[in-house]
Structure formats: structure tokens, C-alpha cells
Amino acid sequence: MLKNHFKIALRNLWKHKVFSFINVTGLSVGITACFFIYMYVAFELSYDKFHSKVDNIYRLVTDIKTPSETINTDVTSWAFGPHIKPEFPEIEAFVRVSGESFLVRKDNIKFQEDKALYADSNFFKVFDFKLLKGDAKTALTAPASIIFSETSVKKYFGDADPIGKTVLITGNAVPAIVTGVMKDMPANSQIKADLLISMTTLTQKFRTDIDDQWGNYGASTYLLLKPGTNPKALEAKFVPVIEKLNGREQRERKMAATLLLEPMKDVYLHTTRGGQEVGSMSNVYIFSIVAVFILLIACINFINLTTARSVERAKEVGIRKVVGAAKGELAAQFIGESVVLCIIAFFITLALSSLLLPVFNQLSGKVVSTGIFSNPGYVAGLFGLSVLIGLLAGVYPALVLSSFRPVMVLKGRFSTGTKGNMLRKTLVVAQFSISIALIIGTIVVYDQMSFMRNQDLGFSKEQMLVMDTDNDPGQEAFKQAISTLPGVKATTLSSAIPGGGHSGAYSEIENNKGDLQVANLALYFVDFDYIKDYGIKIIAGRPFSRDFLKTDTAQAMIINEQAVKLFGYTTPEQAIGKRFKQWGREGKIVGVMKDFHYHSLQEKIDPLTMRVEMKAFNKVSVRLSTANLPVTLAKIESAWKQYIPNKPYSYFFLDEFFDRQYRSEQRFGKLFFNFAILAIAISCLGLLGLASYSTYQRTREIGIRKVLGASTSGIVNMLSIDFMRLVLISFVIATPVAWYFMHKWLADFAYRIDIQWWVFASAGILALVVALTTISFQAIRAALTNPVKSLRSE
Template sequence: MLKNHFKIALRNLWKHKVFSFINITGLSIGITACFFISMYVAFELSYDKFNTKADRIYRLVTDIKTPSETINTDATSWAFAPNLKADFPEIESFVRVQRQDFLIRKDNIKFQEDNCMLADSSLFKVFDFKLIKGDPKTALKAPTSVIFSETAVKKYFGDSDPIGKTVLISGDAVPAQVTGVMKDMPANSQIKADVLLSMTSLTQKFRPDIDTQWGNYGANTYLLLKPGVNAKSLQTKFPAFVEKHNGVDARRNKMFATLLLEPLKDVYLHSTRGGQETGSMSNVYIFSIVAVFILLIACINFINLTTARSVERAKEVGIRKVVGAAKGELAGQFIGESVVLCIIAFLITLALSALLLPTFNQLSGKVISPGIFSNSSYILILFVVAVIIGVLAGIYPAAVLTSFKPVMVLKGRFSAGTKGNLLRKSLVIVQFTVSIVLIIGTIIVYNQMNFMQNRDLGFSKDQMLVFSTDNDSGKQAFKQAVDGIPGVKATTFSSSVPGGGYNGAYSEIENNKGDLQVANLALYFVDFDYIKQFGIKMVAGRPFSRDFISTDTSQAMIINEEAAKLFGYTSPQQAVGRRFKQWGREGKIVGVMKNFHYKSLQEKIEPLTMRVELNALSLISIKVNTANLKGTLADIEGKWKQYIPNKPFSYFFLDEFFDRQYRSEQRFGKLFFNFAILAIAISCLGLLGLASYSTYQRTREIGIRKVLGASTPGIVNMLSTDFMKLVLISFFIATPLAWYFMHKWLQDFAYRIDIQWWVFLVAGVLAMIIALTTISFQAIRAALANPVKSLRSE
């Protein structure tokens, strides 16, 4: 029996090649897209869950309240963690980590490693990072102990054993002993590094007093609680701990800390404080919805075409019922054929997924999966989904066709009925509603990305090369030599560039009442040329000047407009001449600069201060003429090798570096666009199939109309009108839905576009054009057909 069903299924597939192709293609594309999105969502949700103790690991974060603001930071002071461990038996262990970049040298091999991390020796006790060589208990215990990842160790040692060997770290060439080799940290870890340096290098060698600094907030701290400890109960004990150890200093400095615990599993997607690597829960939700939508569209196509074509088999069912076929047997036949189609689509999906997975990994910017068979549960789920779709798509035609009386069919009185037509029209509306929502979403995502990349940032980032000198002793000679290169327009030293981070500084600035007001402010150290070279405008006072070199290097500060507002000044001019104290320096504000975006457009412009500190400038920014960029770069490289020979020649373009902040949003936009295109393509396939079926059903009518003088445009209009009405209904349903979802998405950006009315109009017109183009192909073909052949076939 099953063999017979299978044969009939294959014959029907082959007999209706076009319908079969559209059905299988649409469903394959839909399941493939859904499969990829499911892998992406599962990967994002899996961050840090590979840690066996993840349920007991918490990130310690701080709210710092000053008279000016409350700062929600992901860091804690260096003194908190060791003292918490000593005071609370509920804490089993702690680990502090801090991202760094180091110049690492071994013989003639040198790399500027930007993925390094300082870590306490307890790192391997708290987290499940694996050491291939070395003792996890002691590998990070001694000062200047270093661990390389599998990938990093090959750069310096090849295939030889690195344990016990020495490398030189930083521009000061500090000897460091290799004590371990670790497996590359998992891709779904928000803590990542290729090189680990022992935290004791900092706390015992470079800055031996740092563990006693309660006001120095620079450590990312993780606590491992003992089994059964309630994190919320433990957190309620922290205020007394802070008061005991830091209460006097907090009141004197007017900076009050509140310690909070964040579950490790929540840090990547749910924390608003940032971190080494962060994700977006809203993006996960959006992609999950898109996956459901795409699969829904594919299923609608499949069900629509299956139910539409099933009517053609009414006579076959009538004859089989007359000769004794049971109702259950006929239902099984229809459901079985539908399942066979879905299994074929499943097999094609596997092939497509294997072929496209590398491209998808590249688009997402992560290795979501090394191969489609790396997790067999995904394949099993995919197969079950395909079978379920097949069963659901087969149930309706089976129920309809097995319920009628064979006498009526054999007399030619059977028709699909209004219920079947209503179902198909409803499904088309759902399908195009989803497609229009995705078109609107794509336009809004593109406009937001374009807005961020083209907005006036308040500073010049074009034609700017940035080099890190690591405060090499040859940096001044290098700058002077570079100034003489014909293609170089200007050079300047600084501690930071826009988009590249900043120092946070405890500051006291005179407010509009004449009092020194405490605040923690962003701080750039710059030289005298920085403001001019970066095109930052002054709105009050003056920029730093060599004419005031003695005071500007020791007693002068420039603030931005936002800082002036923070201290109560209604105009920037009022802030000029006011007193400040900051990091041991006292002086006066000499100027107020116009706000510029020194952070991503996702974040609001916050108060910023600048000071001239010539001994703390490691970055050199070089503005170049791009007419002969290759030659200019060669000249700069020659000077670099002459004056800074111990450091590899590396640089970045500031515009590319700044735009890198939007990389995750750009990837989101590309993925969203590609999946929107797939959804629209699947909808068009379904519409093409339904138009083909509709035309087939009206072959006789079209023939008669042509004989009676109907024109080709008239027939095309007749065949298209019904479908276009459905698309119009879809547009009115999709518009409020799209506005709601995209309005929510835009809330993640501090600076964002307004959703304009024309976006919806463009999306509606596009949907109409796409639908009309799809339908017209079949309609024109039918209108141009010879009516004699149509009527003869009837």
C-alpha cells in the first residue's frame, strides 16, 4: 500500500512539474532561511553557557553617584574584589580581568597584540577555559607570566614547545615567561583573549599599590558564589561593606558606590552597561520573528498551492471512492504526497545549508557553526518541521476531497467552493503583509545606517591615519621627520581619538554657584595641534596655544558644551575662567568646544574635558593628502622603521575605525536585507503559482472573452485585479505593524531618524510593482494564447 502511495505521489509530482518546482523551491528556501536564523539565535542565546558553573558566576558592577550624575559602569575598583572575598564566606572565588594591547616580541618576530587581557590566577577556576599545556592553578600566579592561545602561540613559536621560554612585552621590553598554552576561547564567550598576562604583573610589579585603591574603577570583576548562595541576599550586605571600607573617602570625595551583581548568563544580551563583547536582545527578537515569518510565508505558499491543485483531482477521488477506496486511505494518500514533497525540500535544504553556511558565517561576522552537522539536534528538528508542514498542508485537501459525494463529481458538479477561495485569499494577505513589513523594515534599517555614517560628527575624520607609538622614546623624532614628508598635511599627538575610548577622571569643577562640584568626566590628553587638526570648533574662550605653553601644560582645561551644561552654565562663555581640580592638577577653564561625537551615535554626547599632558600621549594622528597615498605611506613607513624600529608598522584610518563601532548594526542590516529579499521571493513564487492556477481555471472564460473582442490589456487587468486588491489590504495591515516594530528597534539609538510617511508609500508601491510583475507574466501569457485552442480543449 505504501509503495503504491509513493508511486502515485511521484507520478503527480512529475505530471505537474511547474507546481512541484514552485512548491519545493519556495519551501526549501524558506526552511533554509529559518534554519540559518535559528542557528544564529541559538548561538546568541548560548553565550557563556558553556561554563559549568555559569549559574554561580556573577559580574560585579557599580553605580557611582556624584552630585552631578549617577554613572552606571561595568567596572569596579581594584580593591573591592579581594576584600569582598575576605569579608564574605559566601564567595568561593573571584577573578578580575582587564583588556589591554601589548607589543610582544620574540627575536625578530613582533606583533602589536590588541586582543590581550590581564587576569587573576583564579581565571581557570571560575571559567571553563582549557589549558593544553601548563598548570591552571599556577600558570597566572607569578608576575609577568604569560599564556598564549593555540592560534597566537604559532605566530611566535611555530610547532616548538613554548613552556618556559621568554618573550618581551610592551615598549619597555619587559621579559615574560610563557607558562601555558590554552585552547582558543569559545566564540560564544563574552570574555575573549589570545594572550593572557598575570594580574600580579600589574598589582605586584607595575603598580603595587593598586589593590588598595578604592576609588580607581578599572577592573572587570567576576564572583563565583558557593553552591546554594542567594545572590540577591548577598547583594543586600554590600552597602555595609562599602561603608566600612570606603565610607569616609566616599563622603570626602562625594562619590558614593553601590555594588550590584549581574548573572553571567545575562551579561551579553541583557546588560545595559556594556562589556568586552555585547549583543542585542532586540536583534534576537527581530530575527526570531523574521524566521517565523519566512517559514510562515513558505508554509502558506505550500498549503495554498497544494489545496488549489487538489481540486483538479476531484474526479480521480470520485472514481477511487466508487471502486471502494476508504476515506482514511484517500486521506493518507494526500497527506503522504504532501510529506514526500516536504522531505524532498528538506534534502534540498541540507544541500543549500551546507553550501551557504560559510557565506552566512561571514555575513554574521562570527562562526555561528563550523558545519551543519556539528549539532545533530538542529537537523532532527529541521526534519520534524518539514514533516509537520507536510502533514498540515495535506490535511485540508484530504478533508475536503474525501468528504464529497462521488456522484456529484462524476456529473461535473464539484467546485472548490467559496471556503477554499477565502482560505487562499486570506493566506495571500498574510503572506504579503509579512513581505511589506520586511520591505518597510529594510528601508528604515538602511536609512538609520546611512544616517549614522553621514551625520556631521563635529570633527574631521577623513584622510587621517592613526599610529600607536606605545610612548616609544623615538616618537618625537618620528613626528618631526613625518612633518617633512610632502604628502603629510598635519600631525598631532593624543591619548585618544574619537571612537577609541577615553580616560575617566575624578574631577572638581566650579559650578554656576561658585562651588567646586564633583563629577567623573571623560578626559582626553592632547597636544597643542589636536583641536585644529581634528576640526573641532570652539564656542567660547580659546584653544590650547604654544603662546601660553607654561600655563597650558599645567593649569589649563577645555570642556565641551555638555560639560558646561552639567555645571549649570546657560551659555558656554560663563564657564570660561572657572576653577578646576583633576588628577592632581589645578587651574582654570580656558575654552569651551562645540559638542562632537567622541562615542558612537548609539550613545548620547556626554561631558568631555581636554588637557595638555605631553608625557601621556601615545597616539599620533597624521592627516595626509590622498593624491599619492601609496607613496606617502611608504615614506611614513621608512621614518617609522628609522625612529621606532622595535614596534611593527601598523596603523588605521580614523574614518574606518570610527565606523567600526557600527559593525554589528551593519551586519544586522545586511542579514535583515537578505532575509527580506528571500521572503519577498518566496511570496512571489507563491503568487506566480496561484496566478498560474487561477489562469488555468479560467482558460475557457479567457477564450470566450477573446472571441468576443476583449483586448490583451483588458484580460491582463481582469486577471490581476483580484490579486492586487489582496496586496492593497496587506499594505493597510502591514503599515501599523511595521511602524510599531521599527519604532521599538530605533529606541536603541541615542541619535536616530524619524520614520517618514514616504517610507510606507514606497514600500506599498514596491509591493504592488513586485506583485503586478509576478502576476502579469502569467496573465499576459494567457491573454496572448490562441482562443481556438482554449475552447477546443474544453
């Protein structure tokens, strides 16, 4: 019996090749898209889950309260980890990590390693990063110990054993011993590094007092708690201990720190504080919904196409019932055909997934999977999903086909009834509601991305070349040498660039009441040319000037508009001449600059201070002319090698660097767009099926109308109008739903667009055009059919 059913199924599929191709293609594309989204979501949810002790690992974070604000930071002071560990038996181990950029040299080989981490000796006890060579217990104990990743070590040692060998680190050429080689850190880890350097290198060689600096916040601290520890109860215990260890200093500085614990497994997707790498739970939700929508559309499409062809099999069913076929047997036959179709779609999905996975990895910006067969569970799940879709999607067509009344069918009268028509129309409305919502979402995403790219940032980033000198002693001479080159318009030195981070400084600034108000403020160290060269506007007072060389290098500060508001002044002019104390310097505010976006547009502009500190510069910014750019770059490189010979030459353009901050949103937009296109294409197939079904049922009506003189355009309009109503109903349903979800998505941006009416109008018009184009193909074909053929059966 099964063999007979299988043969009939294959014969029917082969007999109707075009129908089978459309149905299988739509289903395969839908399942493939859903499968890709599943892999992406599974990858995002898997971050840091590979650590065996992840349920007991917590990130220690800090709320810092000052008289001016409460700062919710993702780091702690350097002193917290080593000082609180002995106070709490619940803490099994702690580890601090801090990102660093290191110049590493071996003989004539030198690289600037931007993905380096200082790490405490417990690093491999807390985390499950695999050490391929070396002793995990001691590899990060001694000062000047260094561990390379298996990829980075090859740059210096090739295939030779590096253990015990020496490399030179930093511009001062400090000898460091290679104590280990670790496996490359997984892509789904929020902690990423190409090399690790023992924390004792920092605490015993470079900054010997840092372990006791309670007010210096810069370390990411992780705690491994003993099993059964209640993290909330432990948080409450932190309060009296911090008071005991550092209460007096905090009161003197008017800063109070509250320690909180974040589960490590939740940090990547759920933290609001930031970190080395963070994701978006909103995007995970959105893509999950899109996956369900695409799968739903594909199933609806399958049902509509199958029932559309059911008319052609009505007589077959009637004859089989007359000769004794039971309703259950017929239903099983048609469900079996549905499953066979889905199994074929499964194999096509495997082929499509294997072929398109590299493209999807590139679109998503991360390797979500190295291959679909790398995880057998994926393939098994995909097969199960295909069979399940076949069973569920085949039930309704099977019931319709097996319920035909043979007498009526064989007389030539067939109708599936009002309920059947209503169901099919409802399914098309559901399809196009989803498609229109996705069109609206795509337009909003691209509009927001365009807004962020074209927003006035308050500074000039075009043709600005940036080089990191790592505070090399030759940087001033290098700046002077390249400033005379023909293609160089301006040069400036600083500690930071817009979008590239900044220092946080404990500050006291005179407020509108005449008191010194404590605040933790962002700080840029800049030279005299920085403000002019970056096109930052001074709206009160003056910029830094060499005419005031002695005072401006020690006693002058410039603040932005947000800082003016923070200290209670109503106009920028009121802040000029007010006192400040910051990092051992005292002086007066000499200028107020207009706010500029020194973060991305996802973050609001915070108070910012600038000071001239000649020994704190590590970046050279160069404004270039577009004429003869390759020649200018070559001359800059030549000067670099002359004045900063110990550091490898590298540079980037600020506009590209700043735009890089929006890569995750851009990738989200591209993925969203591609999945929206797929959903619309599959919806059109479903609409084509329903149009085919409708025109077949009205064949004789069309023939009679043509005999009575109806024009082709009149018949096309008659057949199209019902479907246009369905699209309009879909538009009414989709608009408020899409507005709600996209409004929630935009809420994550500090600076965002307002969703305009034209977005909805454009989506509605586009949906109507796509639907009309799809329907017109079938309608025109029916309208041009010879009426004699249409009426022959009467």
C-alpha cells in the first residue's frame, strides 16, 4: 500500500512539473531562510555557555553615585577584586581582565597586537579557554608572562615551540617569556584576545600601586562563586565591606560605589552597561519572529497551491471513491504526497544551506556555523521540521480532496464551498499582512541607518587619517615632519578621537552656586590645533592657544554644552572663568565647545572636558587633500619609519572608523531586507496559487462574459479587484503592528528618526504593485483564453 501511495505521489508530481517546482521551491526557500535564522539565533544565545562553570560565574559591575549623576559602568576599580576576595568565603576565585594594545617584537618581526588582555592568574581556573601548551595553573603567575593564541603565535615563531622563548613588549622593549599557547577563543565568547599578559606585569612592573587604587575604574572583574551561593544575598554583603575598606575615601571624594553581580551567561544579550562585545536581545526576538513568519508564509503558500490544484484532481478522487476507496485512504494518500514534497524540499534545503552558508556568515558578520553538517542535530532537526510541515500543511488539502462527493464531481459540478474560499482568503491576508509589516520594517531600518550616516556629528571626519603612536617619544618630531608635506592640510596630537573611547576623570568643577561639584567626566587630552583641525565650534570663551602656552598647558579647561547644563549654568558664557580640579591640575574654564558626538548616535552626548597635557598624547590625526593621495600616504609612511621605527606603520580613516560602530545595525538591516524579500516572494507564490484557483473556478463565467462583449481589461479588473481588497485588508492589519514593533526597536537609539506616514504609504503601494503584478499574469491569461474552450464543457 505504501509503495503504491509513493508511486502515485511521484507520478502526480512529475505530471505537474511546473506546479511541483513552484511548490517545492517556495517551501525550500522558506525552510532554508528559517534554518539560517535558527542557526543565527542559536549562536547568539550560545554566548559563553561553553564554560563548564558558567552558572556560577558573575561579572562584577559598579554603580558610581556622585553629586552630579549615577554612572552605571561595566567595570570595577582595580582594588575591588583582590581586596574583597578574602572577605567572602562564597567567592571561590576572581579574575580581572583589561584590554590593551601591545607592541610585540621578536627579532625583526613586529606587530601591534590590538586584541591583548591583561589577566589574573586564575584566568584558566574560572574560564574554560583551552591551553594547548603550558601549565594553566602557573602560566599567568610571574610578571612578564605572555600567552599567545595558536593563530597569533605563528606570526612570531612559525611552527617552532615558543615555550620559554622571549619576546619584547611595549615601546620600551620589556622582555616577556612565552609561558603558553591557547586555542583560539571561540567566536561565541564575549571575552576575546589574541594574547594574554599576566596581571602581575601591570601590578609589579608598570603600575605598582594599581591594586590599591579604589578610585581608578578600568578592570572587568569576574567572580567564580561557590555552588549554592545566592548572588543577591552576596550583593547585600558587599555594602558594609566596601564601607570598611574604602568608606572614608569615598566620603572624601563624594563618590559612593555600589557593587552588583551580572550572570555571565546573560551579559552578552541582556546587559545595559556594555562590554567587550555585546549583542541585542531585541534583534534575537525580531529574527525569531521573522523566522516564524517566513515558515508560516511558506506553509500557507503550500496549502493554497495544493488546494488550487485540487480542482484538477476532483474527477480522480470521484472515480477512486466509486471503485471503493475509503476517505481515510484518500486522506493518507494526499498527506503522504505532502510529506514526499516536503522531503524533497528538505534535500533541496540541505543543498541551498550548504551553498549559501558562507554568504550568510558574511551577511551576519560572524561565523554562526562552519557547516550545516558540523552539528548533526541541525540536520536531524531540519528533517523533523520538514516532515512535520508536510503532515500539518497536508491535512487541510487532504480533508478537502477526500471529502468530494463523487456523484457531484462526476457530473461536472465541483465547489469547495464558502468556508473553503474564506479560509484561503484569510491565509492570503495573513501572508500579505506579514509581508507588508516586513516591508515597513525594512524601510524604517534603512531610514534609521541613513539618518545615522548623514547626521551632523558636530565635527569634521572627512579625509582625516589617524595613526596610533602608542606615546612614542618620536611622535612630536613625526608630526612636525609630515605637517610640511604638500598633501597634508593639518596635523594634531591627542589622547582620543571621536568614536575611539576616552578617559574618565574624577573632577571637581565650580557650579552655579559657587561650590566645587564632584563628577566623573569624559576627558580628552588635546594639543593646540585639535579643536580647529576637527572643526569643533567654540560657542563661548576661546580655544586653547599658544599665546597662553604656560597657563593653557597646566591651568585651562574647555567643556561642552552638556557639562554646562550639568553644573547648573543657563548659558555657556556663565561657565567661563569657573574653577576646576582634575587629576592633579587646578585652573579655570577658558572655553565652551558646542556638543559633538564623540560616541555613536546610539548613545546620548555626555559631559566632556578637554585639557592640554603634552605627555599624554598617543594619536596623530592628519587632514589630507584628496589630490595625489597615494603619494602623500607613501611619504607619511616614510616619515613614520624614520621617526617611529620601532612600531609597525598602520593607519585608518576616521570616517570609516566611525561608521564601523554601526556595522551591527547595518548587518541587521541587510539580513532583515533579504528575509523580507524572501517572505514577499513566497507570498506572491501563494497569491499566484489562489489566483489560479479563482480563475479556474470562474472559467465558464469568463467565457460567457467574453461572448457577451466584455473586454480583456474589464475581465482583468474583475478578477483583480477581489485580491486588491485582500491586500488592503492586510495593509490595515499590518500597519499598527509594524509601527509598534519598529517603535520599540528605535527606542534603543539615543538619536532616532520619527516614523513618518510615507513609510506606511510606500509599503502599501509597493505591496499593491507586487500583488497586482502577480495576479495580472494569471488574469490576463484567463481573459485571453478562447471562450469556445471555456464553454465546451457546458
